[in-house]
Amino acid sequence: MALIRRRLSAPLREPRSSDYEVVDTDAWLAIADDAALPAGDVIVSLSRFRAERELLAQRGARIGVRIPNDTAPDVLAELASSVSLLAIELPTQRDGRAYTVARWLRQRFGFRGELRAVGKVVRDQLSYLARVGFDAFELSRGSAHDALASFDELSVHYQASSDQPLPLWKRAARG
Amino acid sequence: MYRYDEHDLRLVQERARQFRDQVARRLSGALSEEEFRPLRLQNGLYIQLHAYMLRIAIPYGLLSSAQLRKLAHITRTYDRGYGHFTTRQNLQLNWVRLEDVPTILDELASVEMHAIQTSGNCVRNVTSDPFAGVARDEDVDPRPYCELLRQYSTFHPEFAYLPRKFKIAVTGSRHDRAAIAVHDIGLRAVRDATGGIGFEVFVGGGQGRTPVLATCIRTFLPERHLLSYTEAILRVYNQLGRRDNIYKARIKILLNELGAAELTRRVEEEHARIADDEGLVLTDDEIQRVARHFEPAVYEQLEASPTIDGLVLGKDRTLARWVEANVVGHRTPGYAIVQISLKSERLPPGDATHAQLDAVADLADRYSFGRAVVTHRQNLVLTDVKISDLAALHADLARVELASPNVGRVTDIVACPGLDYCDLANARSIPVAQDVAARLRSLETEQDLGPITLNISGCINACGHHHVGNLGILGIDKLGEEFYQLTLGGDHTETAAIGKILGPSFAATEIAGAVERAVRAYLALRTDRSETFLAVVRRVGPAPFKEAVYGAHSTPTQRTAA
Structure with missing residues (x-):
C-alpha cells in the first residue's frame, strides 16, 4: 500500500510536492474487526471503536477510526474530539461526499489529527483532497513517488479552504 | 470585459499543461478510460458518436474580437471549420482529436479562455443575460457577480465531484433573458429601498426528464453573501443529493424529496455557520475591483435621428424586417442592441463557420467596441451599435449569410446537436429544425407571426430546452424509429412555464406539418397582431391547438403511446 503523507514539519498551506513524502513504514496498523488487537497505533472500524472504546483507550496507544464518507455530522463531532486519526473511505472516484466530510471535520469540528483518504484514491484527486483537509493518502494504484508531482500542477487557488483561510483576492494584489 | 491578471493567466496555462499530462497518461495506458473519464469531463471533453467533442467555456457568453478570431482559427486548424454555440452560451467543437486537445487548450489560454468545468458533475459555466450592461430594464449589471462566481467555482476542491452537474445563471433585469427558472441556482440581482444590492435566490430548477421551475428560497441575499450562500447550497447538496441514480441526482430532486422548507432550513443552518467566514464574505472593494472590468463603453453623444422605429417604417423592407426582429433598444441614445441570428437556411441552428466567426470579429471591431455576446438561444449579439450604422452592418452581415431577420421568431429554432452527433440522443434534431424552418419561413414573412420560441431536443436530457419553448419538440425512440412529441406553452422568461x-407523437416526416398547423391555429385565434402566440395559448388553452394539430390528420399509428 503506497502511502503519501504531509510532512510533520510542513506548514499548513496550499499543496506543493515538497510538503509531502512517501511513507514506507506506517506506524498505524489497520485492524480487521475479527482480528486481535496488536500493540501500537491501530485503525479500527467505527463499530469496533464503539464496542471496544474503553479497551482501546486503556492500551496507551493512539486510536484511529475508519468511517464511511456519509458519516453523519453528530458522529463526526464525537469522533473529532476523541481519536487521533480518521480514515475516510472513498468508495468511487465520482462520489464526492468525503470532501464535505473533511471540510466539516476541520472547520466545524476542529479535528486536528491525521485525516487519511482510503479506498478509491487516485493521483489526480490528491490536490483537491489536500485542500479540503486530508493530509494522508493511501493511493489505490500507481507510483506514489510519481503522484507527488500532482501537488505542483496547479499553483493558483482562487478559494479559501481547509489549507488556506483566505481567498486569492485577499492574499494577492489583483488586476 | 474581464481581463485576466497574472493569476488567472497562470491558472489556465497550468491547466493546459496538467491536461496534456493526463492525456499522455491515458494514451500510454497509465490511466484507464474509467479513471480518465471524470478528468476529461472536468475539461469539457466528451466521446460522441463519431469523435471527441470539446466544449469551450464562454463565461456569461462574452467574447472579444480577439477571442472570436482565435475560435475561428481553432475550428479551422483542429476541427472541420465550424463550431456550435450551445444553450449555455458555450461553443462546441465536434471533430477534435484527443491528441490535439492540450494544444487547443494552450491556444485558448493565449486569449484568456479555457474549457474548465464545461462538463462533469461540478459547477458549470455561469450564464447570464446577453444584454447585460446595456439593457434598458436592468437594475444591476450581473456580470461582475458571474465573474466572482466563475473564480469561486473554478477548481473548487470540495465541489468537483457533486452528485450531478450544477448550473448557475444570473440576471439583473426585470425581464429574464437568462432562463434563471431552469437552473440549479438562479439569481436575480435587485436593489433594496436604500439602493443596496442583493439577490433573489432560486434553487432547484432544471429540465431533463423531470422539468422543474426553481423555487425562491431567499428574497434578498445581501451581495456580500453571494459566495457564502452558494457554498451553503453546494455543501448541503453534496452531502444529501442522491448518488444511487443519475436521473435523480440533480438538486431539483433533493428539493422535491426534502421539501422546499426543509432544504431551505438546512441551507440557512449551514449558512449561519459560515456567513461571516473571511474566506467567503465579499467586500465592497472586491466587488468594485471586478465591476471595474465591466465599465460601460465610452459612448458618443449622438443625434436623435435616425431611430429604430424610423428604420422599421423605412422604404428598405429587407432592412426594416431585420431591424424589427433583430434590433433592440439600448439604454444610451443613438445606440442599439443587434442580435445576429445563427438560424439560416444553410447551417444547423447555432452553428457558425470559421469565416463567419472571423467576420463577426471584424464587425464587432468596426461597430461595437470589439465585443460580442452568445445567447442561450444560440445567437450572437453586438451590444453597442450606432443606429446610424445599422444599415451598413446589415449589409455586411448579409454578405456572410448572417442577416436572417428572425430573432425570437418561429424559425429562430433552438436545437441540440441530436443524433447526428450526440451519443445520448434518441432522434435527430437538426433535420427537424431545418424542415420546420423551411416550412414556416414564407408564412413568417407573409403573416408577421410575432415572437414564438421553438425548441428541439433529440432526447429527454433536454439540451435543446424543449420544455420551455412556446412550442417544444422532443425526439424519442420507438422500436428503433424516430418519433417526435410536441409540447405547447413553455416559457423561459420571468413568466416561466413548462410546456x-x-x-x-409524430413521425419524422410529419412533425413539421404538425408545427405548421399549430402556428396556423394561432393565426386564426389571435385577436390582432399584438397578441403573441404564448398569450393566445394562455388565453384559450390547448384544446383548439390540439384540434388543429390532430383533427383530420391523426391516424391510429400516431395514436400509440406518446
Missing part, C-alpha cells in the same frame, strides 16, 4: 405535451 405540456399536446398529444401523441
